[in-house]
Amino acid sequence: MSRVFRIIAFGLGILGGITASQAPEYSQQYRQRLGGAIDELQRVIAQFDADAQANGETQQGAIARLRSNPDDLVSRQGVAMQGNVERLGRLQTHRDAMMQAGPFARVALMLRDGDKDVMEAAFRDFEPAVPVTEEGLLSTAIGFVAVWGGFLLFAGFLRSLFRRPRRAIQA
Numbered sequence: 001m002s003r004v005f006r007i008i009a010f011g012l013g014i015l016g017g018i019t020a021s022q023a024p025e026y027s028q029q030y031r032q033r034l035g036g037a038i039d040e041l042q043r044v045i046a047q048f049d050a051d052a053q054a055n056g057e058t059q060q061g062a063i064a065r066l067r068s069n070p071d072d073l074v075s076r077q078g079v080a081m082q083g084n085v086e087r088l089g090r091l092q093t094h095r096d097a098m099m100q101a102g103p104f105a106r107v108a109l110m111l112r113d114g115d116k117d118v119m120e121a122a123f124r125d126f127e128p129a130v131p132v133t134e135e136g137l138l139s140t141a142i143g144f145v146a147v148w149g150g151f152l153l154f155a156g157f158l159r160s161l162f163r164r165p166r167r168a169i170q171a
Contacts, residue, residue: 005155013148021131027107030114030122034095037118041088048081058129059085091115103135 045059052062063085066078094113098106110119131137 009032009148009151009155012151013144017140017144019134020146021140022128023107024103024131024133024135024139025129026122026126027110028096028134030097030110030119031098031106033118033122034091034098034115037115038088038091041084041091044084045081045088048084067170077146087115103133104139 016167048062049059052059055062057065063078063082066074066081069078094109094115097113098109101109131140
């Protein structure tokens with residue numbers, strides 16, 4: 001394999017390692033955002049519950065009352081509050097699952113079941129970081145080997161396609 005291909009493969013491997021190392025960091029920033037979203041929804045719902053209780057209603061009773069109101073604005077507030085309660089339940093379940101999962105499973109769980117709004121917010125504010133955790137360093141190594149090795153295999157395959165057949169030496 002030519003030296004140029006090995007240099008390119010090494011450079012691409014480093015880029016692959018750097019890119020892969022950011023998955024655990026993004027997952028960590030996502031978990032922080034997830035916790036913030038849960039805290040805020042808990043605050044909103046606690047205020048709603050206090051208002052419902054002050055009026056002699058349960059949470060579900062107050063939501064049903066709002067939803068059945070003929071005033072469209074009030075009815076929409078009931079639908080919105082029901083959505084907040086349901087979303088809080090989903091986010092808490094997701095956070096609990098992520099906390100119980102292992103390091104790489106957290107990344108997979110985030111990608112598979114992550115909250116779209118929280119993921120988009122985390123991505124908008126994402127700040128790359130140097131991986132110093134075992135998970136980050138291993139992700140870096142996996143990314144390097146995958147891209148470096150993949151490029152070398154691909155380059156070898158291309159070279160074999162364009163290699164001229166050798167002529168037999170005649171005596």
